[in-house]
Amino acid sequence: MENEEWRMENDRHLYRLLRCRINSQFSILNSQFLPYALRYMSPQITVKKLPKAKVECRAVFTAEESAGAEKRALESLALHMNLPGFRPGKAPIDLVHAKADPEKLLEETVRVLLPDTMQAAIKEHKITPIIPPSAAIEQSSPLTIVLTFIERPKVSVKEGKITVDKKETKIEEKDIERMIDSLIVEHQISTVVERSAKTGDKLMLDVRGEDKEGKLIPGSEMKARPVVIGSKALIPGFEDQLVGLKTGDKKSFPLKFPEKYHAEHLAGTPVTFHVEVKSVEEVKKPELSDAFVKEKFQLENAAMKEQEDRIEKQRREGTLFEAILKATSVELADELIEDEFRNLIEDFAGTLKEQGMTLEQWMEKSKKTAKDLETDMRKRATERLTLRMGIQQLIHDKEIAVSEDEMHQAIQELVSELDTEKRLEIAPLYAPGARNYEQLKWQKMVEKLMEELLK
Numbered sequence: 001m002e003n004e005e006w007r008m009e010n011d012r013h014l015y016r017l018l019r020c021r022i023n024s025q026f027s028i029l030n031s032q033f034l035p036y037a038l039r040y041m042s043p044q045i046t047v048k049k050l051p052k053a054k055v056e057c058r059a060v061f062t063a064e065e066s067a068g069a070e071k072r073a074l075e076s077l078a079l080h081m082n083l084p085g086f087r088p089g090k091a092p093i094d095l096v097h098a099k100a101d102p103e104k105l106l107e108e109t110v111r112v113l114l115p116d117t118m119q120a121a122i123k124e125h126k127i128t129p130i131i132p133p134s135a136a137i138e139q140s141s142p143l144t145i146v147l148t149f150i151e152r153p154k155v156s157v158k159e160g161k162i163t164v165d166k167k168e169t170k171i172e173e174k175d176i177e178r179m180i181d182s183l184i185v186e187h188q189i190s191t192v193v194e195r196s197a198k199t200g201d202k203l204m205l206d207v208r209g210e211d212k213e214g215k216l217i218p219g220s221e222m223k224a225r226p227v228v229i230g231s232k233a234l235i236p237g238f239e240d241q242l243v244g245l246k247t248g249d250k251k252s253f254p255l256k257f258p259e260k261y262h263a264e265h266l267a268g269t270p271v272t273f274h275v276e277v278k279s280v281e282e283v284k285k286p287e288l289s290d291a292f293v294k295e296k297f298q299l300e301n302a303a304m305k306e307q308e309d310r311i312e313k314q315r316r317e318g319t320l321f322e323a324i325l326k327a328t329s330v331e332l333a334d335e336l337i338e339d340e341f342r343n344l345i346e347d348f349a350g351t352l353k354e355q356g357m358t359l360e361q362w363m364e365k366s367k368k369t370a371k372d373l374e375t376d377m378r379k380r381a382t383e384r385l386t387l388r389m390g391i392q393q394l395i396h397d398k399e400i401a402v403s404e405d406e407m408h409q410a411i412q413e414l415v416s417e418l419d420t421e422k423r424l425e426i427a428p429l430y431a432p433g434a435r436n437y438e439q440l441k442w443q444k445m446v447e448k449l450m451e452e453l454l455k
Contacts, residue, residue, distance in 0.1 A: 043117060047125045052333040053153035055129075057121040061113065061143040073108035074100065110137055110145055121147060128152065131339045150333050155393040161327040164319045164454060167312060190281040196244045197280045199230040203242055204278040209271045217271060218356035219263070224278060235261075238273065250276045264365045265357035316454055325383060328390030332382060340381035348377070395445050398452065402444045407437070410444055 043059040050056055061069075071093065078096045079089040086095075097105075114135055121127060129149040138144040190202050197203055205227055209220030229239045241253045252274045261267040352362055363369060368376075394400075402410075411430050415423050429436040 043113075043120070045117075045121050045124065047121070047127075052331045053151040054333055054335075055125070055127050055149040055151060057125070057127075057147040057149065058138070059113075059117050059121070059145045059147065061145075063142065065113075066109065066143045069112040070105065070109045072112045073105055076108055076112075077105065106137065106140060109143070110135065113143075113145065117145060118147060121149075131336060134335065148335065150335050153330050153332065153336075153389070155328065155330045155389045157324070157329075157390050157393050157397070158327045159394070159397075162320070162323045162453060164316050164323060166316065166454075187286045189284045189286075191284070192279055193282045194247065195280065196246055197229060197242055197277070199243065200228070200283055202226055202228045202281040202283050203245070204281070205242075206276045206278060208274045210274070212270055212272075214272075217266065220271070220273075228283065241273075242275070242277075245275075245277050245280070247277055247279050250274070263355065265355060265361050267365060317450060320450060320453055321387060324390045324394070325387045328386050328393070330386055330389050332385055336385060337378065337381050340385050341378050344377045344381055344384075348373075391446060391449065394453075395449050398449065400445050400448050400452070402441050402448070404432075406444065407432075407441060410440055411437075414440070 043061045043065060045057055045059045048056045048058070074093050074096045075089075077100050078091055078093075081088065081091065081096060081099065083091045083095060083099060118133065122129070127149050128151050130152050131150050133147050133149045136146045136148075138146050193201075203226070205222070205225045207220070207222045207225050209217040211217055227234060227239060227242065229242050231239065233239075235255060235257060237255050241251065241255075245251060252272060254270060254272045256270050257263075257266045257268060259268045349359075352359060359370075363373070414430075415426065418426075428434065430440070431437060
């Protein structure tokens with residue numbers, strides 16, 4: 001089936017993007033293959049279909065094919081060897097062979113052979129892999145490589161189990177009160193005053209937070225930060241420390257982040273804040289007259305109804321995804337789950353880095369072990385794959401497609417805010433067949449599917 005999300009990087013560009021895993025008796029090599037090509041090579045390849053959509057290909061090479069690949073491997077290894085009397089890459093091949101690590105030479109030889117071997121296996125046996133294959137060295141004489149491909153497994157979706165209820169959105173009394181409070185804040189008037197700050201005043205502050213060692217806490221430094229005393233917008237105790245300060249005043253005070261804090265790595269930790277008051281403003285709230293409420297309430301009421309509808313839509317979409325997950329049956333290969341698991345771990349590591357947090361700090365704060373994290377991530381990997389395949393199957397069954405005109409319109413909407421130079425720069429990224437184009441096309445198909453299922 002076309003337009004499968006994770007096939008986008010493995011169809012036309014499979015070889016360029018390959019992350020091959022070569023397993024020998026003594027080592028495991030994880031790297032991208034080097035762009036060698038042995039166009040004359042035609043190894044004997046036998047294929048065996050395995051459960052869970054696995055395809056095992058066994059390639060046996062002749063002595064001549066192995067020798068040719070080994071020669072190229074030696075040339076590559078020579079570039080990184082320091083041999084007395086010779087510059088890198090200039091030593092005689094016989095000398096390089098004598099000095100080379102046999103294990104590394106075998107691995108490099110296989111890496112030379114892999115691109116054409118994979119291409120031959122895929123083309124001759126019509127294999128359609130959805131993730132990078134694994135490659136194992138079975139024996140060295142005759143050289144035998146076992147490639148394991150993972151194809152798209154058989155998927156079934158019991159559409160009758162996919163139901164999502166629809167709730168009528170309504171605005172409750174508490175929503176009206178919240179909206180009135182918002183209107184008051186939005187239309188209040190602030191005037192700079194030359195006096196000590198009191199509750200209700202708005203202060204413009206430069207803020208810096210430091211840990212117990214005096215080091216800046218990432219994300220705690222702010223310039224010209226508006227703070228209304230009594231708004232309880234900041235951590236407990238912060239606004240209390242501002243009462244009595246005047247423009248130009250500086251103050252340092254210790255506090256403690258709440259035990260339940262949105263930035264988990266800061267929860268419960270001590271902090272010393274250093275603030276400088278840039279201005280003190282007196283805040284006057286508008287009079288809540290009938291005319292004011294009538295004029296402003298109608299506009300806000302419409303906006304609130306739109307927001308409630310948007311929240312309800314998001315709730316239904318989330319429920320729909322859960323229903324598709326439960327209705328989908330598929331046997332997933334361990335390699336497929338492992339590939340998704342690695343992607344999740346990489347994303348998680350990136351998130352921690354952005355938060356300035358180490359894995360050890362996260363485990364300490366979350367009270368979880370590395371084993372707990374692995375278990376959670378593997379469960380998520382399985383669920384994400386199952387959901388993705390269920391969505392793909394439904395798109396296929398319902399023959400959902402996106403026309404060229406629809407794609408053109410979607411791309412125009414995407415770049416509408418960009419200037420001409422930027423549009424020209426990203427144009428190749430959204431050419432038909434490009435990765436971004438296919439991702440956008442997949443997104444549009446998913447949107448169409450959801451719209452149909454949520455009718």
